[in-house]
Structure formats: structure tokens, C-alpha cells
Amino acid sequence: MRDKQCGAVSRDDIGNTLTLSGWVFRRRDHGGLIFIDLRDVTGIVQVVFSPEISPDAHERAGDIKQEFVISITGKVRKRPEGTENPNVPTGEVEVYADTFQVLNTCKALPFQLDEEEPSEALRLKYRYLDMRRLEIQKVFVERSKAYKVIRDYLTSCGFLEFETPFLTKSTPEGARDFIVPSRLNAGNFYALPQSPQLFKQILMIGGFDKYFQIVRCFRDEDLRADRQPEFTQVDIEMSFVDVDDVLSVCEGLVSALYLELKGEPLATPIPRMPFSEAMELYGNDKPDLRFDLPMIEITDIFKDTEFGVFKKTIEDGGAIKCLVLKGKTLARKDLDTSVEITKEMGAGGLIWIRKESGNLKSPVVKYLKDNEISLMDERLHLSDGDVVFIMADGRNKVNDVMGRFRLYLGDKYDLIRKDQFKFLWIVDFPLFEYSEEEKRYVARHHPFTSPQGSIKDFSGDYGAFKARAYDLVLNGVEIGGGSIRIHRKDDQMEMFKLLGHKVEDAEEKFGFLLEALDMGAPPHGGLAFGFDRILMMLLGLESIRDVIPFPKTQKGTCLLSGAPSKIPQRQLNELRIRVTGEQQ
RNA sequence: GGGGUCGUAGUUAAGCCUGGUUAUAACGCCGGCCUGUCACGCCGGAGGCCGCGAGUUCAAUUCUCGUCGACCCCGCCA
Numbered sequence: 001m002r003d004k005q006c007g008a009v010s011r012d013d014i015g016n017t018l019t020l021s022g023w024v025f026r027r028r029d030h031g032g033l034i035f036i037d038l039r040d041v042t043g044i045v046q047v048v049f050s051p052e053i054s055p056d057a058h059e060r061a062g063d064i065k066q067e068f069v070i071s072i073t074g075k076v077r078k079r080p081e082g083t084e085n086p087n088v089p090t091g092e093v094e095v096y097a098d099t100f101q102v103l104n105t106c107k108a109l110p111f112q113l114d115e116e117e118p119s120e121a122l123r124l125k126y127r128y129l130d131m132r133r134l135e136i137q138k139v140f141v142e143r144s145k146a147y148k149v150i151r152d153y154l155t156s157c158g159f160l161e162f163e164t165p166f167l168t169k170s171t172p173e174g175a176r177d178f179i180v181p182s183r184l185n186a187g188n189f190y191a192l193p194q195s196p197q198l199f200k201q202i203l204m205i206g207g208f209d210k211y212f213q214i215v216r217c218f219r220d221e222d223l224r225a226d227r228q229p230e231f232t233q234v235d236i237e238m239s240f241v242d243v244d245d246v247l248s249v250c251e252g253l254v255s256a257l258y259l260e261l262k263g264e265p266l267a268t269p270i271p272r273m274p275f276s277e278a279m280e281l282y283g284n285d286k287p288d289l290r291f292d293l294p295m296i297e298i299t300d301i302f303k304d305t306e307f308g309v310f311k312k313t314i315e316d317g318g319a320i321k322c323l324v325l326k327g328k329t330l331a332r333k334d335l336d337t338s339v340e341i342t343k344e345m346g347a348g349g350l351i352w353i354r355k356e357s358g359n360l361k362s363p364v365v366k367y368l369k370d371n372e373i374s375l376m377d378e379r380l381h382l383s384d385g386d387v388v389f390i391m392a393d394g395r396n397k398v399n400d401v402m403g404r405f406r407l408y409l410g411d412k413y414d415l416i417r418k419d420q421f422k423f424l425w426i427v428d429f430p431l432f433e434y435s436e437e438e439k440r441y442v443a444r445h446h447p448f449t450s451p452q453g454s455i456k457d458f459s460g461d462y463g464a465f466k467a468r469a470y471d472l473v474l475n476g477v478e479i480g481g482g483s484i485r486i487h488r489k490d491d492q493m494e495m496f497k498l499l500g501h502k503v504e505d506a507e508e509k510f511g512f513l514l515e516a517l518d519m520g521a522p523p524h525g526g527l528a529f530g531f532d533r534i535l536m537m538l539l540g541l542e543s544i545r546d547v548i549p550f551p552k553t554q555k556g557t558c559l560l561s562g563a564p565s566k567i568p569q570r571q572l573n574e575l576r577i578r579v580t581g582e583q584q
Numbered sequence: 585g586g587g588g589u590c591g592u593a594g595u596u597a598a599g600c601c602u603g604g605u606u607a608u609a610a611c612g613c614c615g616g617c618c619u620g621u622c623a624c625g626c627c628g629g630a631g632g633c634c635g636c637g638a639g640u641u642c643a644a645u646u647c648u649c650g651u652c653g654a655c656c657c658c659g660c661c662a
Contacts, residue, residue, distance in 0.1 A: 026622070026623075026624090028620090028621045028622060028623095028624045028625090029618085029621095029624090030618055030619055030620075030621065030624075030625085031617065031618040031619075032618070032619035032620095033618090033619040033620065033621080034619095034621095035620080035621055035622065035624085037622070044622095046621090046622070048620085048621095050619075051619085052619090066612090079620090080620070082620085083620050083621075083622090085621090085622055087622085088622080091622085108594070108612075108613060109594080109595090109612080110594060110595075111594075111595050111596085111612090112594095112595065112596090112611065112612060114623070115595075115596075115610095115611060115612090115623085116595080116596050116597085116611085117596085118595060118596070119590095119591090119595090119596090119654070119655090120654070120655070121653075121654050121655090122595080122654095124654095171662090173662050174661085174662040175660085175661050175662075176660085176661085194661095194662080195662095197662090219661060220661095221660055221661040222659085222660060222661075223661095224656085224657080224661085225655085225656070225657095227661065344587090345658095346658095433662095437660095442662070443662055444662070445662060446662040447662075448662095449662090481662095543655095553653090553654070553655085554654075554655065554656090555653085555654090559654090
């Protein structure tokens with residue numbers, strides 16, 4: 001049906017007769033002469049229909065419309081002097097059609113493939129048309145390359161690729177599960193995996209030593225620009241390792257991916273930052289280091305202050321922190337907007353101070369002592385025009401709000417160097433975090449995470465106990481995370497106990513893991529990368545939907561297939577399911 | 585569950601704030617012309633429940649409320 005792909009036609013083919021197939025991209029009908037850009041995934045090539053070459057083909061070519069699928073046969077020729085097109089790789093040559101065949105027609109398109117992007121909803125409904133666009137094809141060519149790099153790298157390191165069940169068991173903690181009813185066991189349900197966590201641990205206990213899988217995971221939570229209900233993880237697990245071993249393998253993998261997709265080596269090692277430092281400097285556990293602007297603590301400067309707000313904060317054990325915006329010109333309106341923005345973010349208030357002609361100016365300066373002002377000026381190295389934003393409140397509140405305000409400032413004042421890729425390991429996570437909803441401490445990572453040191457040394461201070469867990473962050477987005485696991489049953493039981501699980505419950509939910517841990521489980525640990533997110537970031541795209549062939553909308557629907565949908569009563573009966581409280 | 589943005593020919597947008605004669609443009613589509621174009625060009629034409637439903641008004645694409653859908657954010661996402 002074809003001798004080669006459209007983009008592969010070159011000057012080496014001049015003089016040869018080729019058969020080429022593809023889609024009619026653009027047509028330029030000059031009456032006497034018709035040009036068609038024939039397109040496939042490799043590129044486009046110009047086909048000429050001339051009455052002097054084939055009157056029949058020229059006559060019939062008048063009826064060809066865009067996106068017809070055609071096959072043409074003709075001689076490749078060098079283009080006449082002055083008509084070459086340097087913008088196209090095949091622009092030196094063209095194919096003079098002797099004969100052609102219409103393999104399929106195409107009705108009028110719902111949107112044009114070579115113009116402004118139609119709405120995303122329309123693109124998703126007609127995803128097969130959207131995909132024909134060059135820029136979309138590029139993404140999935142890159143995605144395919146990424147799969148290969150990952151498989152090549154990990155297998156070369158001795159990792160074995162596995163598949164684990166999709167029809168599996170619901171696990172407590174973590175995200176909401178997607179549920180699949182069991183026909184053979186009416187009234188019982190499978191859960192789709194949030195990750196293959198337990199199975200990969202079992203594979204380690206099974207002695208396979210190094211496991212990986214490029215695997216779909218499912219989480220029934222609300223969607224975001226970087227979150228889909230089904231997404232792909234690069235899942236990795238290794239035996240006889242500690243944190244450094246895992247991070248080192250992962251850095252190798254990320255470097256290989258980066259080299260493939262960005263065409264340049266990645267500077268390694270990737271820097272590491274303790275969780276607590278990330279929280280204190282950037283207010284979250286995934287700082288965007290493409291711009292600096294850390295929070296600076298100035299609580300100590302005001303230890304004897306007369307200024308009510310600060311005094312009260314310090315008495316209540318809170319913190320006073322600031323962000324210093326340098327080299328930007330802010331109008332009074334910008335400052336007022338900043339106050340509004342932080343209030344919307346949950347701040348009690350925001351104080352700004354601006355340095356003008358060597359003096360600090362602000363509505364609150366009159367409440368501050370001279371030495372407080374000069375200490376601030378000195379510590380913050382202020383120059384004329386600099387603005388200091390100060391917040392005083394509980395430490396967690398300050399970190400949270402200032403962290404988000406920092407991102408706002410970074411965006412608003414173009415501080416972010418958009419061409420940079422700042423990878424960062426966050427390490428030394430707390431093992432536990434308090435859940436307001438459940439009124440108890442839960443595992444911050446998951447309940448199989450090993451603490452630093454022995455779990456038997458737990459002092460009772462949940463907040464201070466650290467985990468052997470780590471996250472990989474790229475430009476303010478979490479792209480991977482993992483931990484060293486608990487590999488002994490007694491430790492795991494202790495962990496469940498600390499989390500407030502009853503022994504019977506733990507046995508019921510994880511009996512198979514607990515029993516396996518009791519039969520020679522090796523020390524092991526691993527990590528999972530969010531494959532879609534990494535692609536999104538490295539390809540410079542705004543949404544995870546852009547790197548998924550058939551993504552779902554924010555309400556979890558597939559505009560192409562119409563899922564989810566009702567099912568016939570017969571199927572419900574088979575499953576012994578009755579639908580109640582249905583919304584029409 | 586909550587906050588916000590958007591919805592106008594097939595498509596992308598303008599008009600809406602400040603209600604009033606025939607809702608504008610580009611691309612696409614249909615017809616005609618054109619032998620060197622490559623976003624071909626030129627001439628002509630068709631194409632609209634202004635998302636849907638209420639309300640205000642003499643009059644609503646325009647103002648208000650509701651609703652549906654897409655998107656962004658908070659909660660949620662070990």
C-alpha cells in the first residue's frame with residue numbers, strides 16, 4: 001500500500017516511482033495544477049497533479065477534499081528552481097501523481113486541524129481528529145520514547161518487569177477506591193489498585209530483588225489539572241537497600257529520561273532538602289526552586305515589641321516571617337491587592353513595608369521601634385524599592401499562606417525562570433500526620449513506611465517521628481515518592497497499633513502481607529513516579545490531559561466514549577445490585 | 585461540598601459593562617475562475633433557539649436568578 005512513509009521521502013528518491021499513502025492535509029487547486037500535502041505521522045510531502053502527467057488523475061483530483069485517505073503512485077522529482085520549501089523537511093522534492101486511489105473519504109470536519117485550538121471539550125469528543133494534529137502527535141511520539149528509555153534503563157540495571165492484579169482488594173487509608181462488583185461472589189467487591197504497593201512488596205519477599213512496572217493506578221478523587229482518576233506510574237521496588245540506594249537508581253532513571261526528552265544531560269546529584277526546611281522556607285513540601293524568594297523568619301527581632309499584632313503572635317507561640325520582593329516597582333494598588341489575596345488564602349492580615357530613599361515606609365512603621373526597623377533593614381539587606389511582606393500568625397498558618405503567596409508573587413512578577421528544570425528530593429518526612437477528619441494520626445506516606453531508627457524507640461511524640469520516605473519534586477510539582485518499607489511483622493504490627501488499628505482489623509485487611517513479612521522478608525524499599533506528570537513537565541505542557549491519549553473531564557467523564565453510563569437491568573441483576581437514590 | 589472563569593454560525597473570536605432597526609469578522613463549507621502554490625489567490629453564496637429555563641422590562645445575546653456543560657482553584661488526592 002506504500003513504499004515508504006511521507007516524511008521519509010527525500011532527494012535520494014528523485015527519479016524513482018513511489019506509492020505513498022496518507023491523509024490529504026492541505027490542497028491548493030490552481031485549476032490547471034493541483035497541489036496536495038500528503039500527511040502521515042512522519043510528516044508531509046507535496047503531491048502534484050498535472051494534466052501533462054496524467055489528465056485522468058488531474059481531473060479526478062479536483063474532487064479530493066481535506067482528510068481524505070488516499071494512495072498515490074508517481075515519480076519523485078526535484079522541485080523546479082525557486083519553488084523549494086525550506087520550511088518542510090521534504091521541501092526539496094515533490095511527487096507527480098500518475099494514478100491515485102481514494103481509500104476513504106472524509107465529511108466536513110467539526111474543526112480545522114491546522115488552526116487555532118478548538119475548545120478542549122470538542123478536542124476530546126473528536127480525539128481521533130485532534131490526534132492528527134502535528135503537535136499532538138509529537139507528544140505521543142515522545143511518550144512512546146519515554147516508555148522505551150525507562151524499560152531500557154531499568155532492565156539494564158537488572159530490574160525485572162512484572163504485572164500485578166487490577167482486580168484486587170480495597171485498602172484502608174489513602175484515596176477513595178474505584179470498586180468493581182464480583183458476579184461470582186455476589187455482594188463482594190474488588191477494588192482497582194491505587195498503586196501496586198502490596199504486590200510489589202510481596203514480589204520482594206518472593207525473592208525477585210528488583211521489580212518495576214509501568215502501571216495504571218486508579219484513585220476516585222476529584223480531578224485537577226495534574227490529576228486524573230486513572231494515571232500511569234513507573235513503579236519500582238528493590239531489596240537490600242536503604243534510602244541512598246533507591247535515590248541513586250532513581251536519579252539514573254530521571255537522568256536518562258531527561259536526556260532523551262530534553263536532549264541534554266541532567267546535573268546530578270539532585271539536591272536534597274529536609275521536609276522541615278522546605279516547610280520553613282517555602283511553606284510546602286514541593287517547593288518550586290525556579291525562583292528564590294524564601295521566607296525569612298524575623299520573630300526574634302520583635303521579642304520585646306510594643307506592636308500589638310506581633311506581641312500577641314509571639315505570646316501565642318506563633319511566628320513572624322517575611323518575603324522580600326526585590327527589584328520590582330509596586331504601586332499602592334498592588335500592595336492592597338496583595339493584602340486581599342492573602343486574606344483570601346486565609347491570612348489574618350498582611351503587613352507591607354517599602355524602602356524609599358533609605359527609609360522604611362509603611363502604615364505600621366510608627367508602631368515599631370527604631371532598633372527593630374534597623375535590625376530588619378540589616379538582616380533583609382534592603383535596597384530602595386524593595387518591598388517586605390510580613391505575616392504574623394501560628395507557624396503552620398504562616399508557612400502555608402506565605403508559601404502560597406510566594407507562588408502568587410512568583411507568577412505575578414515573572415520571577416519564575418520558565419526554561420529551567422529544578423529537580424529536588426524532599427527527605428526526612430514525618431512518619432505521621434494528624435487527620436482533622438479522622439481525629440487521629442495517620443501515616444503521612446502509607447502505613448508500610450519504615451521510620452528512621454526503630455519503631456520500638458517511638459517516644460510518643462507523633463509529630464517528631466521521622467520516616468525513611470522521600471519525594472521527587474520538579475518545578476513545584478511532586479513527580480514521585482517512595483519509602484523504605486517495614487520488613488518485619490512485629491514492626492508492622494506495632495505500626496498498625498500506633499495508627500490505632502485493631503489487631504483483628506490489621507489481620508483482616510493485610511493478613512497476607514503480615515504473614516509474608518513473617519517468612520523471611522528482606523529489607524526493601526522503592527518509589528513510584530507519576531509518569532504522566534513527568535511527561536507533562538518535561539514537555540512543558542499545562543495539563544496532564546495533554547499527555548494522556550484519552551483523558552477524562554473534570555467530572556470524570558470520557559467525552560469520546562460517553563463513559564460512565566447506565567447499564568441494563570439484566571447486568572445489575574446478575575451482580576445483585578440495586579441502584580438507590582439515583583439522580584436523573 | 586465550596587469559590588471562580590467561560591458558553592454567540594461547523595470552528596475561533598468580537599458585540600454584552602451602558603437593553604432598542606438586518607448580531608460582526610476570520611477560517612471552514614457550497615458554486616465559479618485560476619499551471620508553481622505551500623496558511624495559494626480572486627469573485628459570489630449559504631449558514632445563528634446568542635447553551636437551556638425562569639424573572640425584570642414596552643423590549644433581553646446584553647441585566648438578575650436557576651440549571652447544564654467545559655475549565656481553574658479550595659476541600660479531597662497515604
